[in-house]
Amino acid sequence: AQTVTQSQPEMSVQEAETVTLSCTYDTSENNYYLFWYKQPPSRQMILVIRQEAYKQQNATENRFSVNFQKAAKSFSLKISDSQLGDTAMYFCAFMKPFNYGQNFVFGPGTRLSVLP
Amino acid sequence: DSGVTQTPKHLITATGQRVTLRCSPRSGDLSVYWYQQSLDQGLQFLIQYYNGEERAKGNILERFSAQQFPDLHSELNLSSLELGDSALYFCASSVDRAGAEQYFGPGTRLTVT
Numbered sequence: 001a002q003t004v005t006q007s008q009p010e011m012s013v014q015e016a017e018t019v020t021l022s023c024t025y026d027t028s029e030n031n032y033y034l035f036w037y038k039q040p041p042s043r044q045m046i047l048v049i050r051q052e053a054y055k056q057q058n059a060t061e062n063r064f065s066v067n068f069q070k071a072a073k074s075f076s077l078k079i080s081d082s083q084l085g086d087t088a089m090y091f092c093a094f095m096k097p098f099n100y101g102q103n104f105v106f107g108p109g110t111r112l113s114v115l116p
Numbered sequence: 117d118s119g120v121t122q123t124p125k126h127l128i129t130a131t132g133q134r135v136t137l138r139c140s141p142r143s144g145d146l147s148v149y150w151y152q153q154s155l156d157q158g159l160q161f162l163i164q165y166y167n168g169e170e171r172a173k174g175n176i177l178e179r180f181s182a183q184q185f186p187d188l189h190s191e192l193n194l195s196s197l198e199l200g201d202s203a204l205y206f207c208a209s210s211v212d213r214a215g216a217e218q219y220f221g222p223g224t225r226l227t228v229t
Binding site: 045095105 | 174222
């Protein structure tokens with residue numbers, strides 16, 4: 001079974017600074033997706049960024065980028081120019097495409113606080 | 117706004133009771149997914165429906181069941197409720213069955229007393 005580990009339960013960063021959230025996962029699959037989801041105090045789940053395992057290029061979305069190390073099974077999220085609105089729980093998630101049977105596993109989350 | 121709607125927003129009920137949570141997917145989406153977020157179990161995938169048919173099951177209890185109707189809305193039925201079923205229940209939808217791009221609804225907060 002797949003597992004996702006986020007070793008940092010809580011982190012804080014000053015506004016405008018850069019922060020990196022860690023995620024490691026365990027799988028024997030070769031075809032899968034990795035995600036970072038953000039859950040602000042409103043509790044809405046918001047997709048931040050997605051990485052397809054077969055793509056070597058790291059995904060980026062504006063101020064958010066990932067460092068995907070497939071061999072090391074590591075998938076960290078870098079937030080640049082942190083903003084107060086980035087304060088949220090961040091969940092790393094692994095997904096085997098549903099075409100091949102379900103497997104969608106979330107990590108325990110990292111609570112990020114952006115300080116003014 | 118993701119385009120996925122869930123009702124009700126909040127639900128308070130007693131142990132042993134049965135409740136139904138409703139989800140309407142985004143227009144054009146054929147897949148619906150249900151997730152449970154609780155303090156002790158974290159976020160867990162429960163079940164997926166695609167175009168009316170069950171496609172995948174996760175950690176869904178036997179006391180829970182779901183269905184997707186011809187108009188593609190879905191209902192999650194929770195019966196014989198226990199205190200531990202108190203959680204935030206999310207519905208998500210995607211256009212395909214692979215699920216790589218899911219849009220989450222705002223969730224239904226269930227409190228079992």
